[in-house]
Amino acid sequence: MTLAIHDWSQLGEAARAALLERPAPAAGAALAAEVEAIIAQVRAGGDPALRELTRRLDGVELASATVAAEEFAAAEAALAPAAHAAIERAIGNVRRFHEAQQSAPLEVETSPGVRCARLVRPIEAVGLYVPAGSAPLPSAAIMLAVPAALAGCPTRVLCTPPRRDGRADPAVLVAARRCGVERVYKVGGAQAIAALAYGTATIPKVDKIFGPGNAWVTAAKLRVAADPAGAALDLPAGPSEVLVIADGSARAEFVAADLLAQAEHDPAAQVILVTTSAALAKATVAELERQQPRLTRRAITARALAASRAIVVADLATAFAVSNRYAPEHLILEIDAPRDWLGEVRAAGSVFLGHWSPETIGDYCSGTNHVLPTYGYARAYSGLALADFQRRITVQELTPAGLRDLGPVAVTLAGLEGLDAHAAAVQVRLAALAAPEAA
Amino acid sequence: MTLAIHDWSQLGEAARAALLERPAPAAGAALAAEVEAIIAQVRAGGDPALRELTRRLDGVELASATVAAEEFAAAEAALAPAAHAAIERAIGNVRRFHEAQQSAPLEVETSPGVRCARLVRPIEAVGLYVPAGSAPLPSAAIMLAVPAALAGCPTRVLCTPPRRDGRADPAVLVAARRCGVERVYKVGGAQAIAALAYGTATIPKVDKIFGPGNAWVTAAKLRVAADPAGAALDLPAGPSEVLVIADGSARAEFVAADLLAQAEHDPAAQVILVTTSAALAKATVAELERQQPRLTRRAITARALAASRAIVVADLATAFAVSNRYAPEHLILEIDAPRDWLGEVRAAGSVFLGHWSPETIGDYCSGTNHVLPTYGYARAYSGLALADFQRRITVQELTPAGLRDLGPVAVTLAGLEGLDAHAAAVQVRLAALAAPEAA
Secondary structure, three states: OOOOOHHHOOOOHHHHHHOOOHHHHHHHHOHHHHHHHHHHHHHHHHHHHHHHHHHHHHHOOOOOEEOOHHHHHHHHHHOOOOHHHHHHHHHHHHHHHHHHHOOOOOEEEEEEHHHHHEEEEEOOOEEEEEEOOOOOOHHHHHHHHHHHHHHHEEEEEEEOOOOOOOOOOOHHHHHHEEEEEOOOOOHHHHHHHHHHHHHHOOOOOOOEEEEEOOOOHHHHHHHOOOOOOOOEEEEOOOOOEEEEEEOOOOHHHHHHHEEEEEEOOOOOOOOEEEEEHHHHHHHHHHHHHHHHHHHOOOOHHHHHHHOOOOOOOOOOHHHHHHHHHHHHEEEEEEEHHHHHHHOOOOOOOEEEEEOOOOOHHHHOOOOOOOOOOOHHHOOOOOOHHHHEEEEEEEEEEEEEEHHHHHHHHHHHHHHHHOOHHHHHHHEEEEEEEOOOOOO | OOOOEEEEHHHHHHHHHHHOOOOOOOOOOOHHHHHHHHHHHHHHHHHHHHHHHHHHHHOOOOOOOEEEHHHHHHHHHOOOHHHHHHHHHHHHHHHHHHOOOOOOOOEEEEOOOOEEEEEEEOOOEEEEEOOOOOOOOOOHHOOOOOHHHHOOEEEEEEEEEOOOOOOOOHHHHHHHHOOOHHHOOOOOOOHHHHHHHOOOOOOOOOOEOOOOOHHHHHHHHHHHOOOOOOOOOOOOOOOOEEEEEEEEOOOHHHHHHHHHHOOOOOOEEEEEEEEEOHHHHHHHHHHHHHHHHHOHHHHHHHHHHOOEEEEOOOOHHHHHHHHHOOOOOOEEEEOOHHHHHHOOOOOOOOEEEOOOOOOHHHHOOOOOOOOOOOOOOOOOOOOOOOOHHHEEEEEEEOOOOOOHHHHHHHHHHHHHHHHHHHHHHHHHHHHHOOOOOOO
């Protein structure tokens, strides 16, 4: 059995809630203590501690974690021309979509003589983490490095775990370099996050750390983000998810393939089909059983699908209500006229419209960012964007006339708050303006 | 002695670093445990637990935490016409600056037949926390409620601690209601954060919590944000800060008043003057001594100023380098032609230009948001903006031709990552398109 089918209209509120529940987060006290110890070791021991942790945790002895010119060159040579071309096209699309996110200059005269503006500045130093656990992820390098370059972050550093042979994944290296990241270090896990957050002699300290990772990486990112001397993080992370809304127009073959693509990420990956067609639900189950045995990662997909569910609903309005309640990372609309329904999407990371927009395309090369809010975080968070690599600084300038006009308002409000030094900073200037030798 | 004067050029690197250091965060293990217990009590006990905590921690017995129509009406009547008018003007300016932050629709054809877009959605439920510890802060209500209303967040809830008489501060109530917040609850501290994050019978659960607060509030916000079932937070918070850059054109009287306005917030408030003029530094010390005794909160300002410092630098370029290294929440440029130097500002929360733009104006009514990154967080975070009340959802749609063109790129990249189910989700569609009966 791959996909349990439920009839939404037959379920009570408790059963509905249970159906949309996510698994409890994996991180426990033991993992937290381990991560804490790794961070402490890296802060105290620097590069030698990193070397020791890489030996112990990755089983690799590295003379240097730094990827040298020779290794970059070997990676370029190792990749087939089609791979180079695919990386290039993905970068181009991701660049075009993120370039369009540049914010226009903002300057407003809020009152006569009171000008407010907003400056945009790149974050000075960013750390990009590219995992390579069950699969190396050159696509993650693209999703992180392209907006970092567009934002103009002066220091861009990438960490990725070494393979057993002591090398980094060549596709990750090619993608990183093609996105303008020249500083790549072969360090993974919590130790990489610690090195980026606090710096070592080799690895520069960064202000913010981006990228997906396993439970250790996630726990370490949360830990260093809670320390003002550490580094901010991009997004809280959980297992990857897809919710497919399908009507009678959907093809079971496509729906099943999309569910399997999600399921192969992780045994904890969440896979949900919401459909108005009981026939489609059944056909999808049959397709899953047909397609799954061909997959390399079928042991993973089988475990993920065991926890998956198909929900049959009365109409599309209900389907969207279910989806909004779940707030999926990825939402695929395998329905006719999906644009007509876009207004109903209240919470999701990224949406895929129609029968010809598989989620795979968003993972790699449509142009949208694939770092997205999981685990219901889409209720409060957005996927990665250019703005996450920037800061916005507000600015205000008052003319003497502007202060004469607006100053008394501030004095009154300061009075309501009992803050007379706040009032005095305005009054001392109003007095100077009232004096004959005023500016 | 109110302000120690240091000559930057005479200091070694260690002394410079020490001079720009912030006090260690107050939050300790004892406070964390207390906050944890309060959160657990509210989750388990709901409204009765809140009532009990309000009795114990605020010393007030409240029949209901809900601010009723009668209390709103009494607040309206209690405020002087000038106070109403000032609140109105502040709201107007804040609204104008945040309205200008509405993002334009974003839609890009990244490749032929591949359209990517971005939707903007309000966060469904937001919690606004308005402290009333050493001072009630109607200005905070404005800074939180105006962007929440502009974003269109459907559920907007405000919590603020009750006064000893069981009422909420009338100015906070008037400001809240004028910004379109009708649901106000008299609950403060960690218990308010717990109620907002998890909900009670009376207080709705929210997706994200905004607003400043003391160490308990901050610890509680961090705690519930780390729980996927809790609520996200706006910004990590630390003591408020100002850094003034002043040259020979500055008036010591203004500079001193600005430093005192910052110092009155909190004994831990950070106050730094960086100036090219040793004479101005001395004159500012004299002014501080002259102005401080007049202030109501002089006990607080004296403690804050005891930890403050004036740094004399050789030139303005050095002054900006010092400021960027510190990354202040508020940066006041009391120099001639401050706009010429704006390009040098790399890290700050909000900048005040010239001699007629006191920070007080930004706290209340210039239009910029006064919820800003403190404690060096300006290196990675930005002040509160309209976008913080919204989520951005990406969308992609491929035509059959678009998939035919871009699909093979995704297949190649999936191959590099060893994810064949990802590839299959594209291939199954490419095969359908190649078949004669293709869509």
